Amino acid sequence: MDPSELLTGIIRTLGLTALVVLGYSWVIRKFSGGLTKGAAVGFLFALGGIISMNDPIRFEPGVIYDGRTALLALAYPYGGPIGTLIALAAMTAYRIWIGGIGSLSGVIGMVATALIGFACTRIPVRKLKIGPARSLLIGIAASTSLAAIILLPHEIMMTLVGIPLVTVIIANIAGVILLSEFLEREKSRQRIMRALEHEASVDPLTKLQNRRAFDRAALRAMNDNRSKSHQCSLVMIDIDHFKAINDRWGHDAGDTVLAEVATIIRKNVRITDVVVRYGGEEIVLLLTNTPQSAAIELAESVRSHIEQTQFESGDQSLGVTISAGVASLSDRFHDMDAVMKAADRALYRAKSGGRNRVEMA
Structure with missing residues (x-):
């Protein structure tokens, strides 16, 4: 594959981040929390993954790379268990429907990524605060799911080892960091907006609404x-x-x-x-x-x-x-x-x- 084509595809895949963040902004405004918010985030991430799979980087017939990894790695932190299950189920079904020689390794990689995302949430925030360092760890951990390429035929797997694999790992890490950063910024912005709205609606003396x-x-x-x-x-x-x-x-x-x-x-x-x-x-x-x-x-x-x-x-x-x-x-x-x-x-x-x-x- 031409390196410039690979780079263009990765940039296009990362561009999906902006659409997901816009959707996430709407979700957290519309849903205050609980299962409904988790389900909405799951559907949003699933939609992002499916859109990404429709315009992937094709290494070989049936062997593709797209923006699923970042979305699945962050599904549990932002969508909880229900959001993760919805995103994983929808993306898995769509990947199986696409088919191809890389279908099995892709599905296993997705399941592994979702589990890694869940495992990373078990790290206490007091030990590793939410921010670039935590996102970097999630990105690196999620990239280990690429080990699923060993399920590909040997000759196809060997074409991925080297620059293509390193580039994809870097793209995965960058995708997780960027998406996490933007989602956290949006959460923070919404918290500030809600606080301002609350202050504007509350009488300061009695603490009653106005x-x-x-x-x-x-x-x-x-x-x-x-x-x-x-x-x-x-x-x-x-x-x-x-x-x-x-x-x-x-x-x-x-x-x-x-x-x-x-x-x-x-x-x-x-x-x-x-x-x-x-x-x-x-x-x-x-x-x-x-x-x-x-x-x-x-x-x-x-x-x-x-x-x-x-x-x-x-x-x-x-x-x-x-x-x-x-x-x-x-x-x-x-x-x-x-x-x-x-x-x-x-x-x-x-x-x-x-x-x-x-x-x-």
Whole structure:
């Protein structure tokens, strides 16, 4: 084989890395984790391997080189067991379908590469940090799977020994290092993006979500209410006489009360519920899959907890109460704007009716 043709083929094979990284970026945005993410990574790597096998470097009829090695070596670190099984099964089936004299050695080499990738994940990160050195080790280890060429006829195997084999080993190592580096960069970028999105959606004082997060959650709740007949309720809470607390005890005391009220509310709701600092001392609870009767019961429980709590600010102990209005998506209030207005009217009745009480729309 012409060396320039070999080099061009290797560069073309490594170019597949960019497409895989783009796909991986979409996968980690779309799937937060677990089996679904692992399966998606497995399908992505399998697709990359199949595309690569469609445009390989051909040493002899039925003896090919492509970008499978890097993908399989990194399948376990990035796709876990399910991702590895999917990628390996799909690539193996496709290689068998292609056929040729190198089919058996190719399949054995793929299985060996996947096992080597798994074995490398057993090395503790504290001993070998994720980075170029770890990727180099994986690349070198994965290249040992090329020993499967001994299954080829002797005369064909001997044509590969020498420059072609050394070049392929170097390409394998470079492919693993490049792909791993780009995937790690993408993971890091996504982590930063998620952290920034979280900071942009969270109120720094109460650690509750803000109105921006509420708008997204409200849209999801309305869609669920329509498509799945899930009931959705909303509780609007206001701290009674909050201005008087600030005026008498100072804004530090007011901030302490607001933060501790938020903590009590968080402890009384489910992880699926959305708790939002809606503005000033107003807190809104968006309760998914919750009928109005259950929402009223929850609001009353929160009101009682807060009434019985003594809030400490410096050497001062404060008693605080809340008022709440409850409304639900229904035939009367068919969109979130109507529910918000209904809950606000109910809250107004609670405050004008003596405060420290819950009213329903």
